Amino acid sequence: MRTIVWNCRGLGRPLTIHTLKRICKSHSPEIVFIRETKNQSRQVEAKLRVCGYENWHIIHPEGVAGGLVLAWKDSISVQIISSGEFFVAAEIKEVGSSEVWAFIGVHLSCSEQIRSLQFEELTTMSQHLEGKVVIAGDFNAITRQAEKEGESKKSATTLATFTNFIDSNELVDIGMMGHPFTWTNRRQ
Structure with missing residues (x-):
C-alpha cells in the first residue's frame, strides 16, 4: 500500500499544494x-x-504551529482508533482483503522530557494493537550523531532513549527519500 508521510510546514502555501498534487498524481498513495x-x-x-x-481525520494546530491530517482513498477502510496532539492511530484494511494493520502517524516534541513521555504512550498503544503496526512521521530524535549536523551534540542518554523505543517496539527504519536534512531548504 502506497503511503506518503510528509512534514509540509504549512499546507496553505501554493507551492506546497502544487507539490502535494504532483506527488499524489505520480505515486497515487492510498x-x-x-x-x-x-x-x-x-x-x-x-x-x-x-x-x-x-476521507480524513484532522488534528487542529495549536495557534500557527502543528496540525496533523490522515487522509485516505475509498479503496481502503480506515477506522480511527485514537488521536491526540502528536499522533493519529488508525486501523487499515484494503477493500477486498482480510488483512488488517495499524498505522500510527506521529509528530513528536522537540523537548526531550515531553518526547520521553510520548515514547511511553506510543509503546503502550502499540502493545495493545493486533497484527502489524507501522509508526511513521517525525520523531524529532536520532539514533546516532551522524544523523545530525551542527555544533550541539545529543547526549548518549537521548540517543539511547530513541534506540530503546525502536528496539522495544521491534521497529525497522525503512529509510527515506530526498535530502538527508530537511532543513537545508535546497541550499548547498
Whole structure:
C-alpha cells in the first residue's frame, strides 16, 4: 500500500499544494499523513479535495504551529482508533482483503522530557494493537550523531532513549527519500 508521510510546514502555501498534487498524481498513495498543516479544517479539507481525497481525520494546530491530517482513498477502510496532539492511530484494511494493520502517524516534541513521555504512550498503544503496526512521521530524535549536523551534540542518554523505543517496539527504519536534512531548504 502506497503511503506518503510528509512534514509540509504549512499546507496553505501554493507551492506546497502544487507539490502535494504532483506527488499524489505520480505515486497515487492510498494514505497520506501530513504534519505541520498550520491551517484550520476548512482550508485543509479544501486542499485534500483538490488532491483527490474525500476521507480524513484532522488534528487542529495549536495557534500557527502543528496540525496533523490522515487522509485516505475509498479503496481502503480506515477506522480511527485514537488521536491526540502528536499522533493519529488508525486501523487499515484494503477493500477486498482480510488483512488488517495499524498505522500510527506521529509528530513528536522537540523537548526531550515531553518526547520521553510520548515514547511511553506510543509503546503502550502499540502493545495493545493486533497484527502489524507501522509508526511513521517525525520523531524529532536520532539514533546516532551522524544523523545530525551542527555544533550541539545529543547526549548518549537521548540517543539511547530513541534506540530503546525502536528496539522495544521491534521497529525497522525503512529509510527515506530526498535530502538527508530537511532543513537545508535546497541550499548547498
